[in-house]
Amino acid sequence: MEKRLYIGNISFKATEENIRVLFAEIGEVVSINFGTDARTGKPKGFAFVVMASDGEAQKAIEALNGTLLLGRPLSVSEANTQEPRERRDLDTDSGRKPGK
DNA sequence: GTTGAGCGT
Numbered sequence: 001m002e003k004r005l006y007i008g009n010i011s012f013k014a015t016e017e018n019i020r021v022l023f024a025e026i027g028e029v030v031s032i033n034f035g036t037d038a039r040t041g042k043p044k045g046f047a048f049v050v051m052a053s054d055g056e057a058q059k060a061i062e063a064l065n066g067t068l069l070l071g072r073p074l075s076v077s078e079a080n081t082q083e084p085r086e087r088r089d090l091d092t093d094s095g096r097k098p099g100k
Numbered sequence: 101g102t103t104g105a106g107c108g109t
Binding site: 004006008009012033034035036037038039044045046047048072075077079080081084085086087 | 103104105106107108109
């Protein structure tokens with residue numbers, strides 16, 4: 001059973017790879033979703049990590065919660081929404097024009 | 101180019 005984790009207080013210079021390495025040290029990381037802005041593409045400072053099991057997820061919380069990353073302690077906790085979200089078709093939305 | 105509680109395209 002996969003468990004979704006919410007990572008906060010992440011440095012703006014941090015990347016998805018930084019989070020993946022940290023969580024990979026604790027358990028098996030199923031997937032990682034970095035909180036990047038779809039408009040600017042810049043990290044918002046939070047991310048979602050999916051662990052292979054809830055046991056590893058809980059362990060990762062106690063192990064990685066407060067871990068110093070790039071000079072800032074990470075805030076690891078269970079995500080409020082355990083439901084994954086789908087990417088919006090930005091390609092079809094490219095037709096956004098003020099209309100002259 | 102910037103900022104810092106919060107739960108996403």
